[in-house]
Amino acid sequence: MINLDKHIKPSRDYYLALGLEGSANKLGIGIIKHPKGELTATNRAEVLSNVRDTYISPPGEGFLPRDTARHHRNWVVRVLKDALAVAGLVGRDLDCICFTQGPGMGAPLQAVVIAARTIAQLWDVPLVGVNHCVGHIEMGREITGAxxxxxxxxxxxxxxxxxxxxxxxxxxxxxxxxxxxxxxxxxxxxxxxxxxxxxxxxxxxxxxxxxxxxxxxxxxxxxxxxxxxxxxxxxxxxxxxxxxxxxxxxxxxxxxxxxxxxxxxxxxxxxxxxxxxxxxxxxxxxxxxxxxxxxxxxxxxxxxxxxxxxxxxxxxxxxxxxxxxCIDNGIMIAHAGLLAYRMGQTNELWDTVCSQKFRTDEVYVNWRDD
Amino acid sequence: MASLDYIFQLDVPFITTRQATIALNTLSPDPILKPNEITVEYSTKDTQLSIVFKGLSDRVIRVAISNVIENLKTIVECMEEFDN
CATH class of the missing domain: 3.30.420.40 (ATPase, nucleotide binding domain)
Structure with a gap:
C-alpha cells in the first residue's frame, strides 16, 4: 500500500494543483483537487476548473509551430486568470504547478513553460514536469474508474x-x-x-x-x-x-x-x-x-x-x-502531476526544459503498486 | 570554432530586484540550440536584467533577440497580473 500523503501541507486535508498544457494547438489550463488518502470511487479527484483555447488554422492548412507558440503566448495569461477565477482560488493556495514537459511541438511547449516558471516563482510554488501521454492515461483512469x-x-x-x-x-x-x-x-x-x-x-x-x-x-x-x-x-x-x-x-x-x-x-x-x-x-x-x-x-x-x-x-x-x-487539456496535466507530487517529485528550475521526445515508458509510475 | 564577433546587449529594467531575478531564472534554463553560432549570457544588477548576445552574424543575433523578447513579454505579463 502506497502512502500518498507524505508531502501534504500540515494545515490541510486536500491538495490543489494547476496544470498547463500546450504541446500542440490547444492551450489548456485546469485546477484539480485531490482529497487526502488513496483515490477511490468514493474518494475522487475534483475538477475545479478546466479552461481551453484552441488555435484553429484556416481550411487546407495545418498549425505550424511558430504560429501555435504565438497563440499560446497571447492567451496564456488570460486562460490562467480564467482558470483561477472559475476555481475561486489565488495562486498561493496551490500545492504545485504542473506543466507538459513533452512530447509535443518544441516552440509551443517552450512558450507555455515560460509562464509556468514565472508564476511558480511569483507564488513560491514547486513545479512538476509531466509526460503528456501519462497525463492522458491517468485522467482517463480517474474519470472512467478503469x-x-x-x-x-x-x-x-x-x-x-x-x-x-x-x-x-x-x-x-x-x-x-x-x-x-x-x-x-x-x-x-x-x-x-x-x-x-x-x-x-x-x-x-x-x-x-x-x-x-x-x-x-x-x-x-x-x-x-x-x-x-x-x-x-x-x-x-x-x-x-x-x-x-x-x-x-x-x-x-x-x-x-x-x-x-x-x-x-x-x-x-x-x-x-x-x-x-x-x-x-x-x-x-x-x-x-x-x-x-x-x-x-x-x-x-x-x-x-x-x-x-x-x-x-x-x-x-x-x-x-x-x-x-480526451482532447488535450490542462486538468489531465494537473492530475498526473499531482500524483507525482504526492510521491515527492518536483522539478528544480534548471530541470524544467521541455523536450519534443519524451516516451511514455520513460516515466517511473511510483504512485501505482499493482 | 568560429569567432562570435557580433555582440549586442539588452538591458531590461524591472520594478524590484526580485522580479529581475525571477526573469533571469525563467529565461536561463532553456539551452541555446547552436552554441557554436551564438551564446546568450544573463545577469542581474539590482533591478536590471542584462542579456548579452554574442553571435556569428547579425542574422543569428536577431533571431535570438526576438526569441528572448517574446519570452520576456510573457514573463512581464505574468508579473503584471499575478505579482501581488
Whole structure:
C-alpha cells in the first residue's frame, strides 16, 4: 500500500494543483483537487476548473509551430486568470504547478513553460514536469474508474497501445510513421474541410453520410501500424476525384461515383479496424478485459463503437471520456502531476526544459503498486 | 570554432530586484540550440536584467533577440497580473 500523503501541507486535508498544457494547438489550463488518502470511487479527484483555447488554422492548412507558440503566448495569461477565477482560488493556495514537459511541438511547449516558471516563482510554488501521454492515461483512469486497462492512446501526434506493468506504462504497439490524428487532419486538408472545431470531427460527420466502401491498404505490421501509405493512397484518389480523372476505384459497385463522404467513411473504417486489431492482440497478450481510449481521436464515436463490438466478444468493457478530458487539456496535466507530487517529485528550475521526445515508458509510475 | 564577433546587449529594467531575478531564472534554463553560432549570457544588477548576445552574424543575433523578447513579454505579463 502506497502512502500518498507524505508531502501534504500540515494545515490541510486536500491538495490543489494547476496544470498547463500546450504541446500542440490547444492551450489548456485546469485546477484539480485531490482529497487526502488513496483515490477511490468514493474518494475522487475534483475538477475545479478546466479552461481551453484552441488555435484553429484556416481550411487546407495545418498549425505550424511558430504560429501555435504565438497563440499560446497571447492567451496564456488570460486562460490562467480564467482558470483561477472559475476555481475561486489565488495562486498561493496551490500545492504545485504542473506543466507538459513533452512530447509535443518544441516552440509551443517552450512558450507555455515560460509562464509556468514565472508564476511558480511569483507564488513560491514547486513545479512538476509531466509526460503528456501519462497525463492522458491517468485522467482517463480517474474519470472512467478503469482500474487496469489496456490503453489505446490516439491523437494528432501519438498512436500507441499501452499496458501497465511494474511501475511503467509499457508500449505494446505504435505507429511506425505518422499518428492517426495526423493522417485524418491531413486528409481533411486535402478535402479543404474546416479545422473548426477540429478536422477529425468534420471527417466523422461526413463519414456518417458515406455509403460506399473503397478498399484502402491495410497496414498492420505485427503490433505496429503504418499510416503514411494509406494517406498517400487516399490523397491521390481524392486528387483524381477532384480532377475528374478516370479511376476504377472511384466507381462504386452500383455504378455511381464515389463521393468525398465515401472516402471519409472508408478512411475511418480502415484506420479504426487496424486500431481495433492491435488493441485486441494486446488484450489477449496481457489478459486484460478493460480498454481505455484516450487522446483526441478517442472522442470519435465510430471508433468507440467498433472497439465496443470487439470488446463485447471478449466479455470486456470499453471506457472512453468526452471531449473535455480526451482532447488535450490542462486538468489531465494537473492530475498526473499531482500524483507525482504526492510521491515527492518536483522539478528544480534548471530541470524544467521541455523536450519534443519524451516516451511514455520513460516515466517511473511510483504512485501505482499493482 | 568560429569567432562570435557580433555582440549586442539588452538591458531590461524591472520594478524590484526580485522580479529581475525571477526573469533571469525563467529565461536561463532553456539551452541555446547552436552554441557554436551564438551564446546568450544573463545577469542581474539590482533591478536590471542584462542579456548579452554574442553571435556569428547579425542574422543569428536577431533571431535570438526576438526569441528572448517574446519570452520576456510573457514573463512581464505574468508579473503584471499575478505579482501581488
Amino acid at each position: 482500474q487496469n486497462p489496456v490503453v489505446l492512446y490516439v491523437s494528432g501526434g501519438n498512436t500507441q497501445v499501452i499496458a501497465y506493468s511494474k511501475n511503467h506504462y509499457r508500449i505494446f504497439g505504435e505507429t511506425l510513421d505518422i499518428a492517426i490524428g495526423n493522417c485524418l487532419d491531413r486528409f481533411a486538408r486535402t478535402l479543404k474541410i474546416p479545422n473548426d472545431p477540429f478536422p477529425g470531427y468534420n471527417i466523422e460527420q461526413m463519414a456518417k453520410r458515406g455509403k460506399n466502401f473503397v478498399e484502402l491498404p491495410y497496414t498492420v505490421k505485427g503490433m505496429d501500424l503504418s499510416m503514411s501509405g494509406i494517406l498517400a493512397f487516399i490523397d491521390s484518389l481524392a486528387g483524381d476525384m477532384f480532377a475528374g480523372n478516370k479511376n476504377k476505384l472511384l466507381v462504386a459497385a452500383d455504378g455511381s461515383s464515389v463521393t468525398p463522404e465515401d472516402l471519409c467513411f472508408s478512411l475511418q473504417e480502415c484506420l479504426y479496424a487496424m486500431l481495433v486489431e492491435i488493441t485486441e492482440r494486446a488484450m489477449a497478450h496481457v489478459q486484460l478485459q478493460q480498454v481505455l481510449i484516450v487522446g483526441g481521436v478517442g472522442s470519435n464515436e465510430r471508433l468507440q463503437q467498433m472497439m465496443a463490438q470487439m470488446v463485447q466478444d471478449r466479455n470486456g468493457s470499453v471506457f472512453a471520456t468526452d471531449e473535455r478530458f
